[in-house]
Amino acid sequence: MISRNSHVVRYSTVMIAVHWMTAFLIMAAWITSEGGRHVVANPPLLHFSFGLAVLVLVVPRLVLHFLGQTPPALDEHRPGLALAARIGHAVLYAFLIGLPLSGWYAASRLGVSVSFFGIGLPAIAAPVQGAPGLIAEIHENAGTVILYLAGLHVLMAGWHHFVFRDGTLRRMSPF
Ligand code: HEM
Ligand code: HEM
Numbered sequence: 001m002i003s004r005n006s007h008v009v010r011y012s013t014v015m016i017a018v019h020w021m022t023a024f025l026i027m028a029a030w031i032t033s034e035g036g037r038h039v040v041a042n043p044p045l046l047h048f049s050f051g052l053a054v055l056v057l058v059v060p061r062l063v064l065h066f067l068g069q070t071p072p073a074l075d076e077h078r079p080g081l082a083l084a085a086r087i088g089h090a091v092l093y094a095f096l097i098g099l100p101l102s103g104w105y106a107a108s109r110l111g112v113s114v115s116f117f118g119i120g121l122p123a124i125a126a127p128v129q130g131a132p133g134l135i136a137e138i139h140e141n142a143g144t145v146i147l148y149l150a151g152l153h154v155l156m157a158g159w160h161h162f163v164f165r166d167g168t169l170r171r172m173s174p175f
Contacts (some may be wrong), residue, residue, distance in 0.1 A: 008167035009071040016174055018061045022096065025057070026051045026146060033143055036110060036132060043112045048103070052116045055100035062093065074166045088153060095146045099139065106136035 010049035013020070033048040064070075104124055107114045111127030114120075161167035 007168055008170045010171050010173075011071060012064065012069040015061065015069050016172055018057050018064075019172055020056055020174060022057055023150070025054045028151065029054065030143060030147060035140070036106075036136070039107065039112055040110050041140070043107070047114060048107065049117045051100045051103050052121075054096055054116075058093065058096040064090050071171060074132075074160065074164075074168060074171075076093055085156070088149075088156065092146075092149060092153065095142060095149065099146060100144050102135050102139035102142065106132050106139045109133055 010016070029047055029050040030049060032044050032045065034042075034044045038044075043058040073082040073085060075085065101124075104114055104121070108123035108130050109132035114123070157168050157172075160166055161170075
């Protein structure tokens with residue numbers, strides 16, 4: 001249920017919990033990431049697990065989003081900004097799906113077994129000798145690009161909250 005709190009329509013409790021868990025998992029996946037040679041010699045199982053948890057969480061999150069658990073945009077008087085926010089959130093969602101899948105693909109190409117907190121998962125691509133290819137390279141870079149996108153997202157949230165004073169941060173606040 002979306003709740004009203006001093007005129008601010010908040011995201012549902014589940015959406016808020018999943019948002020902050022995802023933010024934590026992205027940071028944890030980034031901190032535990034390794035380059036290709038290390039990945040083969042010593043697979044970063046925590047990196048795989050944190051990253052796959054992002055993929056697991058994005059599924060119910062998108063379902064709830066489309067079931068209407070995202071409150072209406074605050075920018076009804078600024079349609080350009082409302083559209084920019086929608087596009088920005090869609091790009092973040094695309095990364096939350098593409099990043100774990102491309103990582104899983106990269107690990108498979110490197111011939112490294114992937115597991116999710118101890119549960120073994122199948123390879124999604126045939127292993128190759130040498131460089132794991134373009135998608136693996138995209139994964140390595142996208143893993144850092146999402147942090148820049150999240151930084152921009154935080155700046156936009158701060159701008160809304162402190163300049164427009166529209167209570168944006170309270171919409172997603174766990175308290
Ligand atoms: C990697 C980290 C993060 C990701 C991937 C992320 C992703 C998202 C996405 C996809 C939405 C849209 C939800 C929807 O409408 O379905 C959202 C909303 C929001 N996020 Fe984040 N977020 C991150 C970190 C943060 C941080 C650190 C803040 C703190 C300032 C923040 C503040 C917000 C707020 C206030 C909203 C609600 C915007 C509104 O509709 O009013 N996010 N986030
Ligand atoms: C969704 C969150 C994820 C983030 C933020 C992320 C981030 C990164 C980053 C920054 C690197 C480059 C590290 C370096 O070059 O030092 C990397 C490499 C890698 N990641 Fe991820 N990753 C995520 C999910 C995953 C998942 C779910 C898997 C596998 C199931 C995975 C497998 C790999 C592999 C195999 C590499 C090495 C690729 C290569 O060297 O060609 N990642 N990741």
